[in-house]
Amino acid sequence: MPKTSFIDAIRQAFIDAMIADESVVLIGEGVPDPKAIFGSTAGLQARLGEERVFDMPLSENALTGICLGAAVNGIKPVLMHQRIDFSLLSMDQMVNHAAKWHAMFNAQQSVPMVIRTIIGKGWGQGPQHSQALWGMLAQVPGIKIALPATAKQAYLMMRSAIEDPNPVLFVEHRWLHHTESEGTPEEWAKTVLPQKLAGAEIVREGKDITLAGWGYSLVELLNAAQALEKVGISAEVVDLRVGHTLDIETLTSSILKTHKLLIHDLHPEQMAPAHSVISKVVQTLADNSEVLKDMQFQVVAQPNHPVPTSWHLAKFAYSEAEQIVITVLEMYQIDDLGVLEKAKAQISYPPRPDIPNQAFKGPF
Amino acid sequence: MPKTSFIDAIRQAFIDAMIADESVVLIGEGVPDPKAIFGSTAGLQARLGEERVFDMPLSENALTGICLGAAVNGIKPVLMHQRIDFSLLSMDQMVNHAAKWHAMFNAQQSVPMVIRTIIGKGWGQGPQHSQALWGMLAQVPGIKIALPATAKQAYLMMRSAIEDPNPVLFVEHRWLHHTESEGTPEEWAKTVLPQKLAGAEIVREGKDITLAGWGYSLVELLNAAQALEKVGISAEVVDLRVGHTLDIETLTSSILKTHKLLIHDLHPEQMAPAHSVISKVVQTLADNSEVLKDMQFQVVAQPNHPVPTSWHLAKFAYSEAEQIVITVLEMYQIDDLGVLEKAKAQISYPPRPDIPNQAFKGPF
Amino acid sequence: MKVLWREMLRIRRFEEMVASQYAEQEMRCPVHLSVGQEAIAVGVCSQLEPEDLVYSNHRAHAHYLAKGGDMTALIAEFYGLENGCVGGWGGSMHLMDLKAGFAGSTPIVGGTVPIATGAAWAQKLKQSSACTVSFLGDGCFEEGGVAESLNFAALHQLPILYVLENNLYSVYTPLEKRQPPRELYKVAEAMGLKSLKGFGNDLEEVLPLVEQALKWIRSGEGPVFLELSTYRWPEHCGPNDDDHLGYRPEGELQRWQARCPIQLAQVNLGIDEIERSQIEAEVKQEIEKCWQQALEGGIPKAENMETNVYA
Amino acid sequence: MKVLWREMLRIRRFEEMVASQYAEQEMRCPVHLSVGQEAIAVGVCSQLEPEDLVYSNHRAHAHYLAKGGDMTALIAEFYGLENGCVGGWGGSMHLMDLKAGFAGSTPIVGGTVPIATGAAWAQKLKQSSACTVSFLGDGCFEEGGVAESLNFAALHQLPILYVLENNLYSVYTPLEKRQPPRELYKVAEAMGLKSLKGFGNDLEEVLPLVEQALKWIRSGEGPVFLELSTYRWPEHCGPNDDDHLGYRPEGELQRWQARCPIQLAQVNLGIDEIERSQIEAEVKQEIEKCWQQALEGGIPKAENMETNVYA
Numbered sequence A, B: 001m002p003k004t005s006f007i008d009a010i011r012q013a014f015i016d017a018m019i020a021d022e023s024v025v026l027i028g029e030g031v032p033d034p035k036a037i038f039g040s041t042a043g044l045q046a047r048l049g050e051e052r053v054f055d056m057p058l059s060e061n062a063l064t065g066i067c068l069g070a071a072v073n074g075i076k077p078v079l080m081h082q083r084i085d086f087s088l089l090s091m092d093q094m095v096n097h098a099a100k101w102h103a104m105f106n107a108q109q110s111v112p113m114v115i116r117t118i119i120g121k122g123w124g125q126g127p128q129h130s131q132a133l134w135g136m137l138a139q140v141p142g143i144k145i146a147l148p149a150t151a152k153q154a155y156l157m158m159r160s161a162i163e164d165p166n167p168v169l170f171v172e173h174r175w176l177h178h179t180e181s182e183g184t185p186e187e188w189a190k191t192v193l194p195q196k197l198a199g200a201e202i203v204r205e206g207k208d209i210t211l212a213g214w215g216y217s218l219v220e221l222l223n224a225a226q227a228l229e230k231v232g233i234s235a236e237v238v239d240l241r242v243g244h245t246l247d248i249e250t251l252t253s254s255i256l257k258t259h260k261l262l263i264h265d266l267h268p269e270q271m272a273p274a275h276s277v278i279s280k281v282v283q284t285l286a287d288n289s290e291v292l293k294d295m296q297f298q299v300v301a302q303p304n305h306p307v308p309t310s311w312h313l314a315k316f317a318y319s320e321a322e323q324i325v326i327t328v329l330e331m332y333q334i335d336d337l338g339v340l341e342k343a344k345a346q347i348s349y350p351p352r353p354d355i356p357n358q359a360f361k362g363p364f
Numbered sequence C, D: 001m002k003v004l005w006r007e008m009l010r011i012r013r014f015e016e017m018v019a020s021q022y023a024e025q026e027m028r029c030p031v032h033l034s035v036g037q038e039a040i041a042v043g044v045c046s047q048l049e050p051e052d053l054v055y056s057n058h059r060a061h062a063h064y065l066a067k068g069g070d071m072t073a074l075i076a077e078f079y080g081l082e083n084g085c086v087g088g089w090g091g092s093m094h095l096m097d098l099k100a101g102f103a104g105s106t107p108i109v110g111g112t113v114p115i116a117t118g119a120a121w122a123q124k125l126k127q128s129s130a131c132t133v134s135f136l137g138d139g140c141f142e143e144g145g146v147a148e149s150l151n152f153a154a155l156h157q158l159p160i161l162y163v164l165e166n167n168l169y170s171v172y173t174p175l176e177k178r179q180p181p182r183e184l185y186k187v188a189e190a191m192g193l194k195s196l197k198g199f200g201n202d203l204e205e206v207l208p209l210v211e212q213a214l215k216w217i218r219s220g221e222g223p224v225f226l227e228l229s230t231y232r233w234p235e236h237c238g239p240n241d242d243d244h245l246g247y248r249p250e251g252e253l254q255r256w257q258a259r260c261p262i263q264l265a266q267v268n269l270g271i272d273e274i275e276r277s278q279i280e281a282e283v284k285q286e287i288e289k290c291w292q293q294a295l296e297g298g299i300p301k302a303e304n305m306e307t308n309v310y311a
């Protein structure tokens, strides 16, 4: 079975979308450069033309408005930031303008643009290159948020994002870039498209606890689920897929079965999107107090501080598979250290805490 | 008993803080102009000097960085935006820089600056002048968020914000400006200062349900509480006061009594800060499943769309006292329309839905 | 040329009507009047084709009308009615009339400047023959996004005309409290744009400058920046005069009123009082008719509030 | 002058040491080397007093060292150790040595330009005699916050020197793909700043320009903008050469290497090989000693991560 990497999936999504629709253009710092945004835009300028594949000045704010202006005038731009942290410069254009344009002009124009961003991690990304941040835009009606967890999803969601008539924030995680899905974009395009930017998906069945999250969290959740399996806990894993809306049915149907819900989240805990999920589930089940009584809810989000650059510190700045396992065992009131050790032994850890795999050698 | 208006309280806080500390300066678009930010800075330039009270260019982004640079070098700036919506232009400086400066340079410098913002409402403020938005910064460790609900709090919290060694986002609501508290800043300064930018406060005792919120929500909650009183429901009202942290003890102690919690929130419902409160309460009470069983939780936040400008539409774009009452009655499964009407008759509505009082005549 | 004079008068009378009706408190939204600045809107927009696009800011009425925007729909919008140009979503600060090529105005200062630049980028990418105009104020020029936009426009040689209406104030704050002594158009010039400057109250001075600019733009010679000096007569926001507040030097307003764009052009064009009063009457009639029609509009339906959010 | 030459050499050898040790994979953070650009850092910082402040960006090593920042603490920071200049929080991109007046560097491009401007504002408000230097790149100049900062500095006549190191690239993107043909310093000049330009690889050209600039600044004549042309030799980020990637025109790197700031100054100053090798030895010794000391540092404690958040 052929496999496709996340980066190749993104790249193929660009190619296919651009062939399917002449109005799609790509723009971003480094898009046509030799590193091509981690390879995801490699060769595209040569292949699709200088009039469709652009570098840009360091002007994140205006460029967001420029893409919006182009989007309401017949172009479908994909604007890219190598770190989502840079997109904070364009918050006004995203929130005050792109997200509201369709509503505030009474649906006269739609804004088909994609803002592609990358969450950094490891190798000293430090406080300003490692934030999740999409939770801010999740507070803003009018913009969609796509959070792919696999190469296959990356392809499908990028295609959907480009086709969507609304502004879409597309959020990748740097540590997904090398991951692979079975199959090829060609097959996926034939069989699984079109996809909606909505809806959760059960990606692993289980009966004892529901683990849910977005994007890269799925790696950590599946890792934890595997470890929990070995100590007799069967975890169901739900991929929430998008950030602007919640598929409450899929989620509640899962926890009506498992009675336990844990959400993993890459934001600092203090006001992580995960909390909204818990709150919505609780309110949804409000009429069902007998069920609620038996239920348990936990959020495993990130510590409430920036991520330091030193890997000695940064390794303590993340709550991941191990913390998920610990929290689940606590939910079960299992305090037998032997069980914990047994589970931990099943977790697959990265070769060193600040690199996703042996091939990763920095510097970025 | 003398009374003090919210605007006068803010103004007096500036005067007192500036007399107490020579390093405090005020800056913002219109600070020294004839309208003086709704009167809150009236006469201050004449009184405290051109070297301490400044107008500024329309450069929200850089000015935030400039205030940060001044703050780490011995000045305590208060930067003002006439609408919080404008502060989106400075998100990078607030999130990437001000909030992180202390941590990321290993506590070598602190950032004593205040960003004063105003949430707009009514008289056609429309989609770009009526957002709450502070929930975005509530996701960011390192910045404090002060949300005064009364004139007295405005005074005390502004004094605390200016004295605080950290960046503080100070959020006022336009419809609080004319409200009054009993007493004078002079008394408050003597008896109630210093105040911490932390901690919730029970502002109305009750036994049947806990209503909680921040800032202007308190007006709506107290309004609803009074109406509920008339139909035999005794509501306790909790002022959550700050946005960066939650006083979970005060809140849980209240709901352990009332077993019902409703949070009112000025953000769109989809990822309103209120959800975090619910989630944290549920997690905190997790070990107490017997208690949880009887509990009910509700969020009354705003509809998931921008606020249109037309007052004919905007009046449906807010969920306020009436919606709180309706929701509480639903929680009690009271569907007797007579009860609802009786309660509604007690709600004090504004003279027209888009003005806080008869004196308000636009245009801003 | 007389048509243009008429258009200025029409806008003036329209704004005066807004001011006089505002006291009724049924236009329940902020309004920023353009009285005193009409020659710019008319001088620029009269030389555009319908398919050319105009983007504007909080002070948009004159631009909207001069570009051919529907007057009835504009009035209805002020009143928040269903027949408003954006169905009650916009008030005075979020306007759009796509048929006329009035492509949007918003009140976040600087917000539409990049958007207009993007519209011009789209025109270039689509090899359209149309161009875009971006109106901005002297205060707006201080926003970083403007500098970023000018750079992008110059880099890509976009078909866009930036029209800076330098009325010397941002709200109550005079230019010299916000910027060092400098020529604004020279900044744009140094950034790499063809730049022009003129007296914005004199239609006869504005027209050839715009003509020149559009010639460059339409022949693919890239963006042009045009600074036009002018002056706002009424208060920044609202229907009233505010000279009593004392933020403008004594006599300044009067000096500018003496250089009224409409008066100036009337003299230059030799329009006599008979002609004038005839045109006045026509204009008055049109405005009154539109006003009446506008007020016949229904109240917008709240149901579409949620459905408007996503396309 | 020879001291300055020595300082350039010291920075060069330091950066080379970073490059050579990087392969060990124990400096686990991005590094942006300044090889080729030393004359600017040294030419500027050597003329500052310790209480003058310097703010920098992602490419900060040279500025930090030239301003007198502690070398051991810098190395330790790269390794993420407790004795690092910011205790392991910073890596190579978030540096600070307050004792030396190195007031901060961060890697959000444009981030420190307003902050430096604010530092100068504080100096002015406190009537301090100190001034501030803000280093920025040609890419950074495209960020709107820079234009906003320059305006504020000129408006308030702040004691700040903006030093634009124009190395012709932002990562792999050449200037002409990001900006129209224009002189960067002329943009600042049009904005209202005194502006100068020079060849940044020639210490003897840099020094008098900086001297002039500081004279203006210290005598209260407001901010100065200084553009210095230069060239980065190694890859944008990381320890290696990257000329094989083909993003620079053939021979460009070699032409610039032929104008090596250290070589140029050595010739101009008549430093012979004997003297050079003596200085080389001293410098080598210092770097090796610092390296050794740095690596003796402990691992930072995770406990302070939460307590660092609020003061």
Ligand SMILES: Cc1ncc(C[n+]2csc(CCOP(=O)(O)OP(=O)(O)O)c2C)c(N)n1
Binding pocket: B029, B058, B060, B082, B086, B089, C058, C059, C107, C108, C109, C110, C136, C137, C138, C139, C140, C141, C167, C169, C170, C171, C236
């Ligand atoms: C980003 C932002 N900052 C501040 C404001 C408040 N404001 C509205 S209009 C205005 C003045 C703008 O001045 P200018 O650009 O010269 O236009 P003019 O009003 O003179 O036509 C200001 C400060 C705003 N709406 N948006």
Ligand SMILES: Cc1ncc(C[n+]2csc(CCOP(=O)(O)OP(=O)(O)O)c2C)c(N)n1
Binding pocket: A029, A058, A060, A082, A086, A089, D058, D059, D107, D108, D109, D110, D136, D137, D138, D139, D140, D141, D167, D169, D170, D171, D236
């Ligand atoms: C706001 C922002 N955008 C993009 C980046 C990615 N980035 C890091 S350094 C750099 C190049 C900056 O170029 P320049 O200012 O010329 O400095 P140089 O690297 O040439 O010294 C870029 C684009 C960033 N760190 N921050």
Ligand SMILES: [Mg+2]
Binding pocket: C137, C138, C139, C165, C166, C167, C168, C169, C170, C171
């Ligand atoms: Mg103006």
Ligand SMILES: [Mg+2]
Binding pocket: D137, D138, D139, D165, D166, D167, D168, D169, D170, D171
């Ligand atoms: Mg450069």
